[in-house]
Amino acid sequence: MEAALVAVAHGSRDPRSAAAVAALMDEVRRRRPDLDVRLSFLDLSAPRLPDVLAAVDGVHDRAVVVPLLLGHAFHARVDVPGAVAEAARRHPGLAIGTAEVLGGDPRLEDAALDRLAAVAGRLDDPDLGVVVAAIGSSHAPANDAVHRIAQRWAARFGWAAARAAFATATTPTVPDAIRSVRAAGARRVAVAPWILAPGLLPDRMARDALATDPTAVVAGPLADHPSVAAVVADRWAAAAVPAERGRLVG
Template sequence: MDAVRRRRPDLDVRLSFLDLSAPRLPDVLAAVDAGYDRAVVVPLLLGHAFHARVDVPGAVAEAARRHPRLAITTSAVLGGDTRLEDAALDRLAAVAGPLDDPDLGVVVAAIGSSHAPANAAVHRIAQRWAARFGWAGAGAAFATATTPTVADAVTALRAGGARRVAVAPWILAPGLLPDRMARDALAADPAAVVAAPLADHPAVAAVVVDRWAAASGVVPAGRLVG
């Protein structure tokens, strides 16, 4: 959020959560209603799965019923913008070194979803990167809901001939599941390296601002890039 504020200091940027942490989205929208007549909710999500299809619309609909004076618009999720892949590759290069290494195997590690298209999108990212860089192999892995696990993906890459393995989290923020994925990777291969989540990479902030602009009907003077 600090990175977004630096890009758009004219905006009132507030953070909220769907669950597990505070402040919750309904509470933040209630506070916004006290001073504004409209708000844009930008889901900080990398896929269009259950949170995007059910949880966010449900929370926004409930807030709209409670605060009819507040016009609430929800933007598209962050996923689908190629700048996020550039951010993930920057994080990967920071721990793995030059990416044009035919001995490298890469695990693109995501949280995982019961929504198959969301998982398929992660597999496609791994395929694109492998084709682009000519690695020994690349594959998707997931912490929940589906397989393979990170440990299984690391083991498969080593068995397939990768001399070194790196894990690229397709995850926005640090947390318990990314920590577990890192432990699993190192348990499978103590020499593996694990990149940081996307977090406050400039490209992420740029996509957030662009999602806000599109939902607000604002045409930026120039495309915001990291």
Template sequence: MSAPLVAVAHGSRDPRSAGTVHALMDVVRASRPDLDVRTAFLDLSAPRLGDVLAGVHQDGHDRAVVVPLLLGRAFHARVDVPAAITEAARRFPRFDVRVADVLGPDPRLDRAAWRRLVAAGAEADDPELGVVLAGAGSSHAPANRLVDDVAARWRAGTRWAGAVAAFAAAAEPDVPAALARLRAAGARRFAIGAWFLAPGLLPDRIVEQARRHVADPLIAAPMADDPEVAELVLHRYAEVAELGAPALLPQAL
């Protein structure tokens, strides 16, 4: 029997966020109806990761695979997830909990964010378009560089006036600074791409800032339940559960 897949997301006070995560996991379940798929959150939403792992154990499973629904290896991946796994190991010493890698970087995320941007009305051959790829932001610089790298690939593959990353918190540039940079590069129309899985406080902050500084920007939706995101979740699971990979130590995250 396959180990249950426990997907863990940030959590948010905004109910749209949890609803979007559940919708993503419904796509995962539809792709793998044979697999026991459960959803957990690190904070602010229920059920919490520790409670879900306890439930998996109580249901008679001796192992589980945790897949962090995180776009990079920032604080949650490096601290919160390992802490929850360590606590589960303390409570259930014979329970084998393995942790998959975070979702990013991966080309499937790039394509999912691109599709959302195109759906919002962005065109690759518009030389007057400036695109901000907006992410949460982190004090962990490599997590921010992932967003910079995606924006650079978009910039190289289009005729846009420019494409730059911006962040809602903890990193620079912010959205107003990114928009100013694009305007200086010749942009006359603007679009906001979403390096977010789900709606919530930070994506709303990004949109509010953009609308204060430019008229009628194109606004891409979060990646949410894009089929390639669901495919990526299952790929991360398979890397650990089905290919015989060893458990990741907390410090490896």
């Protein structure tokens, strides 16, 4: 029997967030109907990861936890490994592997660009300024990855400017980044959320963007884009390779 795919999202008080990742899991199931695909959360939403892994135990002898995270920040480095280690202690008959986070796969950037094009129109526009808006982290390498995305896109499309922006933990803010791309010569502005699901912080970023520049357009989150579902399935596959004595790589 194949290892179960146990996706874990951060969780949110906003029910739209859980609905969006549930739709993403439906897309994964459509792509991989042979897999037992289950959704869990670290906090604020249910079911929680320990409860889902407990439910998997006895049905499967192997599971792969796939973090629905775009960066390798605190949740990926601390929360998920801690929860998996505790589940492995409680369920010694269940071999649990952990996949890599979703971020780093170029298909996610393609998905974000699709969302951007849906609101901004043609992307090869030298008058366009783009703000790549992420939640933000106290872990500097996670923020640096967002800055690199903005730089790559600006070079690829020849925009007037592109800047990263963050809702928490670091700067620049979305308003600061909008003012920066305007100062660099952008005649129109678009905000591209580097965010998986809708929620309170993405809403605040959108409000801040429109308060700063009422002519700006704001794209939707990645959510259940087919490319994201493909990355989830591939992360599972890469971690589900059996190692010695039936354990999992990951």
